[in-house]
Amino acid sequence: MNENKQGRSKRLADRLSNMTSFKVVDFLEAAVAMEAQGRDIVRMEAGEPSFATAxxxxxxxxxxxxxxxxxxxxxxxxxxxxxxxxxxxxxxxxxxxxxxxxxxxxxxxxxxxxxxxxxxxxxxxxxxxxxxxxxxxxxxxxxxxxxxxxxxxxxxxxxxxxxxxxxxxxxxxxxxxxxxxxxxxxxxxxxxxxxxxxxxxxxxxxxxxxxxxxxxxxxxxxxxxxxxxxxxxxxxxxxxxxxxxxxxxxxxxxxxxxxxxxxxxxxxxxxxxxxxxxxxxxxxAFEPGTIEIMDARREEFRQRRDFFVPALRELGFNIPHTPAGAFYVYAGIENLAEDSEAFCWDMLERAGVSFTPGTDFGEYLARQHVRFSYTQPMDRLELAVERLSKALGK
Ligand SMILES: Cc1ncc(COP(=O)(O)O)c(C=O)c1O
Structure with missing residues (x-):
């Protein structure tokens, strides 16, 4: 039985050997496990709008x-x-x-x-x-x-x-x-x-x-x-x-x-x-009523960005330019920590805020950046800022 398993994993195609995992999923799974144990986590790791289907x-x-x-x-x-x-x-x-x-x-x-x-x-x-x-x-x-x-x-x-x-x-x-x-x-x-x-x-x-x-x-x-x-x-x-x-x-x-x-x-x-x-x-999706709903949601996302980006700057994150779109902010952590992966795990554990290390998105300055997905409602974003502020001793 074991021999079979070993034989099979040896047979995995070469193309898999240099494929990388999607780290956001590691954080998502860890956050879900913590929630299952009763912890409240502000979920900012995944790129998923928080709204229901129109x-x-x-x-x-x-x-x-x-x-x-x-x-x-x-x-x-x-x-x-x-x-x-x-x-x-x-x-x-x-x-x-x-x-x-x-x-x-x-x-x-x-x-x-x-x-x-x-x-x-x-x-x-x-x-x-x-x-x-x-x-x-x-x-x-x-x-x-x-x-x-x-x-x-x-x-x-x-x-x-x-x-x-x-x-x-x-x-x-x-x-x-x-x-x-x-x-x-x-x-x-x-x-x-x-x-x-x-x-x-x-x-x-x-x-x-x-x-x-x-x-x-x-x-x-x-x-x-x-x-x-x-x-x-x-x-x-x-x-x-x-x-x-x-x-x-x-x-x-x-x-x-x-x-x-x-x-x-x-x-x-x-x-x-x-x-x-x-x-x-x-x-x-193309009915006028739906487009109106989607455009209103865009406005909601804009408000979330306009609250969250300045709040992160206040906490010491380096964001040289306000992001123009999507629902992400890619923030430099050089004033806060040395390593984005350790920092994200630490903040998940101590602050109960889940976000993604830059190492998920490439190599360049990846240890100095993290990505927040600001798809959560405003009260959750406020809570994230409050918790990060406390955990960072601000
Ligand atoms: C830039 C970009 N392209 C493509 C995708 C894949 O999205 P989907 O397969 O849901 O259309 C994503 C998902 O986050 C994305 O961020």
Whole structure:
């Protein structure tokens, strides 16, 4: 029995050997275990909106269930949802996107992995920001590629620039994958910078993948979609964040027309179709009443940011620039502690506040940063500040 187990773990594929775990889950599990023992924990580790599914979305799901719409759908998603997503680009950004180019996926996670599999040959490199969304490096590794990390810090507003892309481009680099707003920093790439990055990538005949998951959650300005600049980029988006539908596992991508046949080979084989009920539910997301609810939630998130970021600064966290969007703040701890992992475990234990060490998001200055997700209601954020203040002796 034991011998079998040993034999099996020896057989695990090499690609797993350099994949990293998602530390946020370690903190989530520890926080849940402490809660089970009766401790009250302010939960700021996960990137999950604290709001329930909007009524029109839930109603659309119930209707779909009653109508027994539980079969496989077309691999790119139901036509009415692709149409609704395409229409959203017109109402939000004033741009015409053909529904043919919209591919509905099982969460944007499936889309990110699929795009990597689409372009990366063994030995190819893909530029990613460091810090950045941790799973991306593992999607690149799964495809046999090399994640090429580009360090970003408070000095460049925690985002990629065209100059950095030029500087870090290697002979084996095939493109850039970047998120705006970013997880973990909440920082955006403005229209001029997106244009400049696109030009650098196009000059090199590369692939530009823009993760726009946190669009709709930008607080002080209007975000730019890369599709306003070029039809050649790959856009990744999701119902998880702005629409608050994390557990429904539904995302989408907008891809250039010429790759659609190759994409369809992958979607058909890899997951057949996105979940049917989630797709019908998502039709409710585009009703005017739902958009109003989501925009009101954005305002709520803005208020939470405007309370929480200055409060963290008061406690000694270093936040050189107020994050423009998403619901994250990436805070420097150089005035408070030496090591972000030890600091997060200590604060979880002593303050009962759960947040994530920078080491989850990359290597660069990762021991000097932590990420807070300010998705909790205001009274919980106030409690977090009070507890941190006490634990830090402020
Ligand atoms: C930047 C970014 N991209 C993609 C994802 C994956 O989200 P989902 O698969 O729920 O669409 C996340 C999740 O937190 C994220 O932060």
């Amino acid at each position: 009524p029109a979305i839930a109603a659309a799901a119930i209707k779909a269930l009653q109508e027994e719409k539980t079969n496989y759908t077309p691999s790119f998603g139901i036509p009415e949802l692709r149409q609704a997503i395409a229409g959203f680009y017109m109402t939000r950004y004033g741009i015409k996107v053909s529904p043919e180019r919209v591919v509905v996926t099982t969460g944007s996670s499936a889309a990110l992995g699929l795009i990597c599999d689409l372009f990366i040959n063994p030995g190819d490199g893909l530029l990613l920001s460091d810090p950045g969304y941790p799973c991306n490096a593992n999607f690149v590794r799964r495809a046999g590629g090399e994640p090429q990390l580009v360090p970003v810090s408070g000095d460049n507003a925690y985002q990629l620039t065209a100059e950095l892309v030029e500087q870090y481009w290697q002979p084996n680099t095939i493109g850039v994958m970047v998120a705006s707003p970013s997880n973990p920093t909440g920082e955006i790439i403005d229209a001029d910078n997106q244009r400049a990055i696109n030009a650098v990538v196009a000059q090199r005949d590369g692939v530009l993948i823009m993760d726009e998951l946190y669009h709709g959650l930008v607080y002080d300005e209007k975000e730019t979609s890369i599709l306003e600049i070029t039809d050649n980029a790959f856009v990744i988006n999701s119902f998880s964040k702005y629409f608050g539908m994390t557990g429904w596992r539904l995302g989408w991508m907008v891809v250039p027309e010429d790759v659609l046949p190759a994409v369809s080979v992958m979607t058909q084989n890899f997951y057949i179709s996105p979940p049917s009920i989630a797709q019908y539910a998502a039709l409710g």
